[in-house]
Amino acid sequence: MNDQPKNKISRKGLTVWRLYGMIETFVLTLLVGGVAALTYFFGWPVWLYAVYAGALLLFAFLLIYLFPKIRWQRWRYEVREQEIELQYGLFIVTRTLVPMVRVQHVDTEQGPILRRYDLAEISISTAATTHTIPALITSEADELRGMISALARVAEDDV
Amino acid sequence: MSDMRYKLHPVSAFINFMKSLKELIIPFIVIFGVNIFRDGGVGAMFSQGWTGLLPLLIGLVVVLFSLVVGIIKWKRFVYWFEDGELRIEYGLFIKKKRYIPFERIQSLNYTEGIFHRPLNLVKVRVETAGSGKAGEAEAELTAIKRVDADRIETEIENAKHRAIPVMGPLEVQHEQVDENAVPEKKELKTLYRMSMKELLILATTSGGIGVVISAVAVFLSQFSDLIPYETIYEEVILFLRFGYLIVALAVFAGLLIAWIISVILTLLANYQFTIQVDKDHIYITRGLLEKKKVSVPFKRIQGVKVSRNPLRELFGYGVVTVESAGGSMGGKDEKIRLFPLVKNDRMLPVLEELFPEMEFQPELVKAPKRSVHFYYRLDFLWMLPLIGVLSYYFFPYGLLSLLIVPPVIAIGVWQHRTTGYALIGRQLTMEFRGFSKHTFYVWKKRVQAVNVLQTYFQRRRDLASIEATIKSGMLGYSARINYMEKEDASRILDWYHPAPVTAKQKGQPE
Numbered sequence: 001m002n003d004q005p006k007n008k009i010s011r012k013g014l015t016v017w018r019l020y021g022m023i024e025t026f027v028l029t030l031l032v033g034g035v036a037a038l039t040y041f042f043g044w045p046v047w048l049y050a051v052y053a054g055a056l057l058l059f060a061f062l063l064i065y066l067f068p069k070i071r072w073q074r075w076r077y078e079v080r081e082q083e084i085e086l087q088y089g090l091f092i093v094t095r096t097l098v099p100m101v102r103v104q105h106v107d108t109e110q111g112p113i114l115r116r117y118d119l120a121e122i123s124i125s126t127a128a129t130t131h132t133i134p135a136l137i138t139s140e141a142d143e144l145r146g147m148i149s150a151l152a153r154v155a156e157d158d159v
Numbered sequence: 160m161s162d163m164r165y166k167l168h169p170v171s172a173f174i175n176f177m178k179s180l181k182e183l184i185i186p187f188i189v190i191f192g193v194n195i196f197r198d199g200g201v202g203a204m205f206s207q208g209w210t211g212l213l214p215l216l217i218g219l220v221v222v223l224f225s226l227v228v229g230i231i232k233w234k235r236f237v238y239w240f241e242d243g244e245l246r247i248e249y250g251l252f253i254k255k256k257r258y259i260p261f262e263r264i265q266s267l268n269y270t271e272g273i274f275h276r277p278l279n280l281v282k283v284r285v286e287t288a289g290s291g292k293a294g295e296a297e298a299e300l301t302a303i304k305r306v307d308a309d310r311i312e313t314e315i316e317n318a319k320h321r322a323i324p325v326m327g328p329l330e331v332q333h334e335q336v337d338e339n340a341v342p343e344k345k346e347l348k349t350l351y352r353m354s355m356k357e358l359l360i361l362a363t364t365s366g367g368i369g370v371v372i373s374a375v376a377v378f379l380s381q382f383s384d385l386i387p388y389e390t391i392y393e394e395v396i397l398f399l400r401f402g403y404l405i406v407a408l409a410v411f412a413g414l415l416i417a418w419i420i421s422v423i424l425t426l427l428a429n430y431q432f433t434i435q436v437d438k439d440h441i442y443i444t445r446g447l448l449e450k451k452k453v454s455v456p457f458k459r460i461q462g463v464k465v466s467r468n469p470l471r472e473l474f475g476y477g478v479v480t481v482e483s484a485g486g487s488m489g490g491k492d493e494k495i496r497l498f499p500l501v502k503n504d505r506m507l508p509v510l511e512e513l514f515p516e517m518e519f520q521p522e523l524v525k526a527p528k529r530s531v532h533f534y535y536r537l538d539f540l541w542m543l544p545l546i547g548v549l550s551y552y553f554f555p556y557g558l559l560s561l562l563i564v565p566p567v568i569a570i571g572v573w574q575h576r577t578t579g580y581a582l583i584g585r586q587l588t589m590e591f592r593g594f595s596k597h598t599f600y601v602w603k604k605r606v607q608a609v610n611v612l613q614t615y616f617q618r619r620r621d622l623a624s625i626e627a628t629i630k631s632g633m634l635g636y637s638a639r640i641n642y643m644e645k646e647d648a649s650r651i652l653d654w655y656h657p658a659p660v661t662a663k664q665k666g667q668p669e
Contacts, residue, residue, distance in 0.1 A: 082656075082657035082658075083656060083657055089612070091614060091615065092612050092613065092614050093612065093613045093614075093618070094610050094611065094612045094613075095610065095611040095612075095613075095652070096608055096609070096610050096611075097608065097609045097610075097652055097655055097656070098607075098608045099655070099656075099657045100657065101657065102607050102608065126607040126608055126630075127484065127607055127630040127635075128607040128608070128628050128629060128630040128631070128634065128635025128636075129607050129608045129628050129635055131608070155657070
């Protein structure tokens, strides 16, 4: 259990997550701006502005710098002949084991931002669960998809 | 060979009609309810001539319309067997055809409603695996004769037997000779019949009361706009003058009535609860007014769960549910209650007979001692602010809120004591508690994925939570045991790792 799965996701994934963080921060800025405007119109105490600014900076730090970094460092995956192993999580680290026999189908998906960075995410579905590996280089993701679906077809039920 | 087209029994026209009437009840209540509270009440509707009667006329037309629709639906509905498929043609305005290959049919579920019983009819639901897409072939035959239902069953059985050995024309010939022997009714073995005592205990201890109360609440909230609250309010004030005793009595009487209703409903639904088995199905029959028969193929069973709420645990009773894959779209039949309520010593022999390869009382590995505070530590996150706020604002009495701490800790300790797992061969057993105790039995081949979760704090203390997901109905069900030894998590992961590929398997791909 101490040996982690060996593959990391693409370094560009970190960039994309930072970008997501910036978008979230931007939305947050709008909200805070709204509250600040209320503060101005209703003449609430001035020190509140400092609180708003502080909170905004803190969230920007967390969402753009810290969280993506931890998540990226934590994310590991490994596709073996008989099984797929994943490790991820920000506060709670989750290790997932999916046997090849259980894999029903594999999808790759690419949104506009991911496409710009030539990335794709790959979703592995079993009868009951779906597991997503975010941010793989597109060619790598395609290759992995082919590999998993080939392995899943060959894998035999051992029970 | 059997191109004969079958119709449903004429009574299905009537059943269709009743069904649409049931859906019409609420709009009707609204229409007439509004009129009652208008000045003059219902009587005014008749004295106003034409326009006053309009709602009534519309209502009449709608009822007539639904009657005609019911009849047409019945007229249009035909089913027949062709090319190893059950074919159904139906539709009011648009003709729809649905062809279901026999191999796809998982089970036939029978329901006998009050309209079915006197005529010896059944409602048949054809259940298919439904491969994840909603609206996939699934059919319902509103009312057919018992013998017709049996005929469908034998047709399917025949088709399956014919389909299995696809060797060559000779073989097929041979099979067809056999055909007459196969349809003989399979031997059904009755494993369990619920006794009256158990039924009564079930009815009186089930949580159905809450359901009834909430149903009443929902019903009232639906009509809150229509009820003249001011009038009622005045009456309530008057009522209150009689004193709290009467109010309390009224509340108690209300609860009692709700409870009695729920007891009766449970009695009716579970009357003569019987479990029967044949080679590859479990059949569950129950119900007094509406007799239901559900069949569960052994192949589809993913796991078994025994739940005991504290009261029932104390007296050694439990509820057994079977998680089955696929099946109905409705979503409520996925968890099949194998035993609605049963005493442990009666349950075990039956379970052992049903699942001989499973061990139902394994030795459990318990959660480690040092993890106990994890079970209630997180609760302080919401308790402390709550207690703080209450104590601050309602100073002397707010401190009473401290009283919630001991029970919360007690439940945490209790959960810790219950948590455990066992690995025996290919079977995983997990025991855990929310408030009720759940014991979950599953085979390795039915587990879809295993998760091991660790927070920062758990990692520091070498603890981990383990979660196993199986398929249940269209979705998944996850059983989780919290804060186990990290070693235990490793052991479960190792157990779950697929066996290394042997040379023999590699030799024969596909």
